[in-house]
Amino acid sequence: MTQSQPQPASHDAVQRSTGVLAAGLLLAVTAVATGAVFARLSELPALSKAAWRCGIAAFVLAGPALRSGGLRQLPPARTLAAGLLLGLHFGAWISSLDHTSVAVSVLLVNTTPLWVALLSHRINAERVPTGARWGVALGCLGAAALPITEALREGSPGLTGSLLALLGALGWAGYTLAGRGVVRRVPLVAYLCACYGSAALGLAVVCALTGQLRVPASSHAWWPILGLALVPQLIGHSMLNWALQSLPAVVVSLAALGEPVVASLLAWILLEETPGLPVLLAAPLILTGVMSAARARPEG
Numbered sequence: 001m002t003q004s005q006p007q008p009a010s011h012d013a014v015q016r017s018t019g020v021l022a023a024g025l026l027l028a029v030t031a032v033a034t035g036a037v038f039a040r041l042s043e044l045p046a047l048s049k050a051a052w053r054c055g056i057a058a059f060v061l062a063g064p065a066l067r068s069g070g071l072r073q074l075p076p077a078r079t080l081a082a083g084l085l086l087g088l089h090f091g092a093w094i095s096s097l098d099h100t101s102v103a104v105s106v107l108l109v110n111t112t113p114l115w116v117a118l119l120s121h122r123i124n125a126e127r128v129p130t131g132a133r134w135g136v137a138l139g140c141l142g143a144a145a146l147p148i149t150e151a152l153r154e155g156s157p158g159l160t161g162s163l164l165a166l167l168g169a170l171g172w173a174g175y176t177l178a179g180r181g182v183v184r185r186v187p188l189v190a191y192l193c194a195c196y197g198s199a200a201l202g203l204a205v206v207c208a209l210t211g212q213l214r215v216p217a218s219s220h221a222w223w224p225i226l227g228l229a230l231v232p233q234l235i236g237h238s239m240l241n242w243a244l245q246s247l248p249a250v251v252v253s254l255a256a257l258g259e260p261v262v263a264s265l266l267a268w269i270l271l272e273e274t275p276g277l278p279v280l281l282a283a284p285l286i287l288t289g290v291m292s293a294a295r296a297r298p299e300g
Contacts, residue, residue, distance in 0.1 A: 016246045025243050025255045031236030033262035035228060036102040037270055039094050042224040045212035046098055047203055049228060050090040052216075055200035056229035061193035070190025075182060079191065082178035083198020085171050091203055093168030100161025102267035103275040104150055107260045107283060108165035113253070113290050114139045115173035139289015146282035188241060196233075257287055 016024075042049050065071055089109075096105045117136055147162030175195070183191050207213035216222040243252050260283070267273040 021243060021246055024239055025252070028236050028239030028243060029255060029258040030262055031239065032232045032256070033106070033236075033259045033266060035232035035236075036097060036106055036263050037266050038224045038228040038231065039097050040102065040267075040271060042216075042228065043221060044214045044216065044225065045207070046095040047091050047207045047210065047212045048214040049225065050087065050094045051200050051203035051207055051213075052225045053090060053094075053228045053233055054087065054196045054203065056226065057233040058193050058196035058200055060229075060234060061189055061196065065187075065190045065193035068187035068190050070187035071194060073186045074190060074194055078178055078182060079194045080198050082175050082182070083195040084202045085174035085178060086195050087171075087199035087202040087206075089168045089171030089175060090199065091168075091206065092164045092171055096161045096164035096168060098161070099158075099164065100150065101273050101275070101279075102271065103260070103264040103273065103279045104146065104162060105165045106263040107279060107286055108143060108146065108162055109168045109172070110257070110260050111139060111143045111166070111169045111286060111290060112172045112176065114143065115170050116176055119173055119177060135289045135292020137289070138285050139287075139292065142282040142285030142289060146278055146286070149278035149282070150276070192237075254291060257290060260287070 039046075039049055044052070093105065093109045096109070114136055143166065147159050147166070150162060151159045179191065179195070204213065216225055240252055240256065243255075264273075264275050264279075268275070
C-alpha cells in the first residue's frame with residue numbers, strides 16, 4: 001500500500017525539472033507497488049510481516065529522527081493514535097493477501113481517499129465538495145461491488161480478503177486524519193519514526209497474544225522482510241514525500257493511483273496472478289471515485 005502521508009505544498013517549493021520529478025514519481029509508485037509482492041514472498045505470519053516492516057523502518061529512521069530534535073515536539077497521544085492506526089492498516093492489508101489476489105487487495109486498500117472524505121465530514125464537519133460527491137459515490141459503489149462479485153466467483157475464498165483490505169484502507173484514513181496538522185509543525189522524519197515505532201510495538205503485542213510472533217529463521221526468510229521494509233516503506237514513501245517538496249499534494253496523490261496498476265502487473269509477471277473480470281469492471285469505478293476524492297478540497 002499505499003499512499004504517502006499528505007503534506008501541504010510549501011510556499012518555498014523546491015524547484016526541480018519536469019523530467020526529474022516524473023522519474024522520481026515513477027520510482028516512488030513502483031517501489032510502493034512492490035509491497036504486495038514482498039509480502040507474498042515471505043512465509044512469516046501476516047501480522048509478523050507487518051510488525052517487522054514497521055519496526056525495521058523505525059530503526060532506520062531513528063538516527064535522523066533524533067538528530068532532527070523533533071521527537072520531543074510530537075503530541076504523544078495523537079502520535080500514538082496515528083501509529084496504532086497505521087499498524088491496523090498494515091496488519092489488515094497484509095493479512096488480506098492471504099485471502100485474496102494482489103489486484104483485489106491493492107485496489108481496495110487504495111480507496112483511502114473515499115473514507116478520508118467521508119470521515120472528515122463526520123469528525124471535522126468538513127463537507128465533501130459538490131463536484132466530488134458523485135465521484136465518491138461511484139467509488140464507494142465499486143468498493144462495495146468488487147468484494148461481492150469476487151466472492152461469487154467459483155472457487156473464491158469469500159469476503160475475508162476484501163473486508164480486510166477495506167479495513168486496511170480505513171486504518172490508513174484514520175492515520176491520515178490523526179496526523180493532520182502535526183506534520184506541519186514538526187520534522188517529518190521524527191513523526192514517521194514515532195508512528196512506525198508505535199505501529200511496530202502495537203503489532204508485536206497483537207502477534208504475541210495471537211501466537212503469530214516470529215523471527216525469520218534464515219537469510220532466505222529475511223530478504224523479503226527487508227525488501228518489504230526498505231523498498232515500499234522507505235524508498236517509496238520517501239520519494240513521495242520528496243516529490244511533495246516540489247509538487248502540490250493533489251498531483252502526488254493522483255500519481256499514487258498508479259500503485260494498483262503496477263502492483264497488479266508485478267503480480268501477473270512474478271506471481272502469475274491474472275486480474276479477474278470483477279477487478280477489470282470495478283477498477284474504473286473505484287479509481288474514478290478515488291481520483292475525485294483526492295482532488296477535492298473540503299468545504300465548510
